[in-house]
Amino acid sequence: MTVDAILFFIVAAGAVASAVLMITGQNPVKSVLFLIVNFFCLAVLYLILHAQFIAIIQILVYAGAIMVLFLFVIMLLNLGTEEKHVDALNMKRSVAVILSCIVLFLILIAIGLPAAGTGGLPASALVNGTVETIGRDLFRQYLLPFEITSLLLLGAMVGVIVLAKKHFE
């Protein structure tokens, strides 16, 4: 086994463990912490795939900004440990079980299919993760979707401000 493979199995195990702990935890702050650990594991997985830019953006945006906001809101509301109200969740729980079974089934099918790209990464992937190549692709080949995404985000921001203002007046 190469160093990459050993690292992959360690980090992947960490990602799965932290994801499970995040869902099963009773304390919301601990769940947020496990989610941050999970993001870090994902960032390392991206690094193994030579996608440095996506790895650092994962940490910068998700772990550095969004999760800080989550933590801020949880601390502000001072949420205690979650109380168990199993009866109210019966309906949701059965839907969740069905959905999970479907996802598991799809994953099993995907594992059974012949692998599309065997033999590791193509040589071009080694340079594809750098900032330069991503920037070039984003502003040439994918310019239109990129601009449309920015318009969508702008619309969402205006909507948030309108909603927040209505609350105050």
Place this chain on the structure above:
Amino acid sequence: MELLIPVIKISVVLGVLLGVVAYTVLVERRVAAAIQNRVGPNRVGWNGLLQPLADVIKLVMKEDIVPKQANRFIHDLAPMISMAIALITFAVIPFGDSITLFGQAIKLQIASVNIGILYILAMTSLGVYGITLSGWSSNSKYSLLGGLRSSAQMLSYELAMGLSVIGVVMIAGSLELDKIVQTQHGWMWNILLQPVGFVTFVVASFAETNRHPFDLPEAEPELVGGYHTEYSGLKFGLFFLAEYTNMVTSSAVITTLFLGGWQIPYIGLAGLPAFWVSILQVLAFCVKVYLLVLFFIIIRWTIPRFRYDQLMNLGWKVMLPLSVLNLLVTGLVILYL
């Protein structure tokens, strides 16, 4: 051998950094004393030079008190996060050009990565966890208020910080810190090309390091001690060290981005041997960083603390528009001149 050089580099950088940080605490106390017309600590060793050692012994000997209702694990974890993140930012900072030792060219930077600046921004944005978690886990109202303030403050100033760096990136055409330093040869320092970006970045750095006049998270008159109210002994010491490490690290980042890093203008004309040029450049980097640290210290003892609403107004209504404007002008100049 491949592994030996990075290990040596890491240990030297960490050792020097921690030594400098320990003495910066003493420098701060002496400068404060001079500004306030006092003497300051001058009893331990010659002129108080052994004071850091005495402080460390005091902190180690003290009892570690954890509040009964506190979350023990996170209470222990928070100062470690603060300190670790303050230290690992130094990994991408070039403190000199390459130097030839025993016939081998050694790059004077621990890691030259493709995403250098983004790495620094990511690490500064993670620094908030140490403070926020310490505030939450102490289970005390003053700590919680300090933690909340710090997360709101960091989120507000991160944007201005990131945007003011982009001007530098546009001039250098790279995110790699060693390339950014190399483009600042002669007097082409970014402080002259990007004066507005420099000012916004320095102000945002003050806010991100929680230094005066932005030290709302630990404002003594309102919050007792802020986020570290419930800390004592070595854990309090770690927070204290992390603050000074952050100060040194952000001075190093400002030097790299705006003050030419290790560059000495026109050193090539002096005709010195390459080895001595490298040594002089490392010294120049250290001098620049330490002058900035002194600037941080002097600001603390001259300017009163902001009120919370003033802090938010400055962040969102002044710093953010200024850095966007700076970005626009930089882009237009690069495109049309």
